Amino acid sequence: xxxxxxxxxxxxxxxxxAFDLELSAFLxxxxxxxxxxxxxxxxxxSVVLADLEAIREASGALPLEDPPARMWLNLRATLAxxxxxxxxxxxxxxxxxxxWFEWAAPVGALALxxxxxxxxxxxxxxxxxxxxxxxxxxxxxxxxxDVSPELAKTVTGxxxxxxxxxxxxxxxxxxxxxxxxxxxxxxxxxxxxxxEAKPSDTLAQEYLMAAYAEKAEVLQSALxxxx
Amino acid sequence: MSxxxxxxxxxxxxxxxxxxxxRGDEAAFAALFGAYKRRVYSLCLRMTGxxxxxxxxxxxxxxxxxxxxxxxxxxxxFSTWLHRLVVNVVLMHLRKKELPxxxxxxxxxxxxxxxxxxxxxxxxxxxxxxxRLSLLKAIGDLPPGYxxxxxxxxxxxxxxxxxxxxxxxxxxxxxxxxxxARMKLREGLRKGGKGIPTRTPRPAPDEDR
Ligand SMILES: [Zn+2]
Numbered sequence: 001x002x003x004x005x006x007x008x009x010x011x012x013x014x015x016x017x018a019f020d021l022e023l024s025a026f027l028x029x030x031x032x033x034x035x036x037x038x039x040x041x042x043x044x045x046s047v048v049l050a051d052l053e054a055i056r057e058a059s060g061a062l063p064l065e066d067p068p069a070r071m072w073l074n075l076r077a078t079l080a081x082x083x084x085x086x087x088x089x090x091x092x093x094x095x096x097x098x099x100w101f102e103w104a105a106p107v108g109a110l111a112l113x114x115x116x117x118x119x120x121x122x123x124x125x126x127x128x129x130x131x132x133x134x135x136x137x138x139x140x141x142x143x144x145x146d147v148s149p150e151l152a153k154t155v156t157g158x159x160x161x162x163x164x165x166x167x168x169x170x171x172x173x174x175x176x177x178x179x180x181x182x183x184x185x186x187x188x189x190x191x192x193x194x195x196e197a198k199p200s201d202t203l204a205q206e207y208l209m210a211a212y213a214e215k216a217e218v219l220q221s222a223l224x225x226x227x
Numbered sequence: 228m229s230x231x232x233x234x235x236x237x238x239x240x241x242x243x244x245x246x247x248x249x250r251g252d253e254a255a256f257a258a259l260f261g262a263y264k265r266r267v268y269s270l271c272l273r274m275t276g277x278x279x280x281x282x283x284x285x286x287x288x289x290x291x292x293x294x295x296x297x298x299x300x301x302x303x304x305f306s307t308w309l310h311r312l313v314v315n316v317v318l319m320h321l322r323k324k325e326l327p328x329x330x331x332x333x334x335x336x337x338x339x340x341x342x343x344x345x346x347x348x349x350x351x352x353x354x355x356x357x358x359r360l361s362l363l364k365a366i367g368d369l370p371p372g373y374x375x376x377x378x379x380x381x382x383x384x385x386x387x388x389x390x391x392x393x394x395x396x397x398x399x400x401x402x403x404x405x406x407x408a409r410m411k412l413r414e415g416l417r418k419g420g421k422g423i424p425t426r427t428p429r430p431a432p433d434e435d436r
Contacts, residue, residue, distance in 0.1 A: 024406035028387075051413050058357035059366075059381040067268035067285055072260055075289055079256060084293055086251025 019045045027052060069202040155212060158219035165226040177222045184218065187211040241305060249297050256293055263306075264289075267313050273378040274317045276367025284320055288313040307389075314379070314393050321371040357416065365415035373408035380405050 019038040026032040039046045079085045166174055191208035194201055241262075247255035267288055272281035292312055299308060366374060366382075376394065379385040380401075385393070387401040394401065 024402060027406070027409075028402060048413070051416075052409050054357050055362070055409055055412055055416070056381050058359065058362050059377070060384065062269075062273070062359065062362070062382055064265040064269045065272055067264050068282060071264070071268075071282060071286055071289075072257065074286055075260065075293070076253070076257070078290060079253070079293055082294070084251060085253045085256065 016042060016045055023049070023052075027056070073202065073206060155216055155219070158216060158223065162219050162222050162226075165223070168226050169222075173225065177218065180218055181215065184211055184215045188215065242301065245296065245299060245301075245305060248293070249299070259292075260289060263309060267309070270310070270313055270378070270383060271317055273363075273366060273382050274314075274375055275321070276363070276374070280320070284317055285313075288316045291316065310383075311393055314375070318375060318394075321375070361416055361419050362412075365412050365419060368415050369408060369411055373404060373411060376401055376404045377408035377412065381409070 022032045026035040188211045194204035244255045268285045271284040390401045391398045
């Protein structure tokens, strides 16, 4: 093997400096014979080269990380509030069994937009006054998954309204509404229990919100039908 | 070549998705988010070294993406477009936070001295294989400008000409920054106590240092 760098410190260091100057190009894949040669001769520089190659290799192999699940919920709510989502998926499209509801889409879609935003940000005040500028700011705050008292009140109001007029409906239609409302109430109860037991369960939170939004849609549609 | 995108849709279906998102289709937004979320978040995480910042910045980047998607005309690959947007969001943030007086197109105009090391003090090999946590920490400790170029090249696999475009600097600049970043990273890893002696210590050649 070649002389250790201790033998001729000055000479060796100038060789090490030359190695340093060419090292970058060598690592870029350019041909630098003097780098290879010096790395064989000089223990210090061979260590540097081995380290840099190990760092490069390890960096290229870093695994991808998953973002928190709440990120999509925040994004979706903001997209809805800004009106970028033009065709929100209506609840009856997500449940093909309820396809008979299609005529109620426009009202329901509106309710879904307002309610999703309201749920996420607990915006006080009336849903119809939900201005996009306000929600954009509010949505940057941490997401709060509790169903806001205002929303709960809104849904309760719709429910009472509907209960008072339900009798006017054709019995077959009334039964169908009742059946889907019961099923949604069950979902809400179940999701709420899960969220309470495990507040970090974002999937349950999402289901809970979806169930509320769907319930509001069904009630809106039913009320339209009574008129 | 841009890096392969984890879970990215095939080109045909991707352009369909983009078209649907341009018309405001929620499912298309969701699918694009699902396809790119890990890559975007990981990039933000590597560039900031902080999970809370990475979450905020990823969210901001996707928001900007979805707001601008109507203007996407397909002149460049969608993934390149998205990555440039993400990098810009992160750089804006880093500039505000850590580089208030330095703009990235003017940092390092070759005025700095070359990377120095202490000859004769390097007789400890870092690693056979670099341990992942130490590496992540050391990347996070790099100065932001170095960190950005290092992450883009060595982690994300971008070429220097692409980095030069993204960072608005020359190819030569990108190369020299990368090398300095790697040397600093090595220094950081050694300081982190990860170096292992390659042989028994001997009398130091420079007693006075
Ligand atoms: Zn040497």
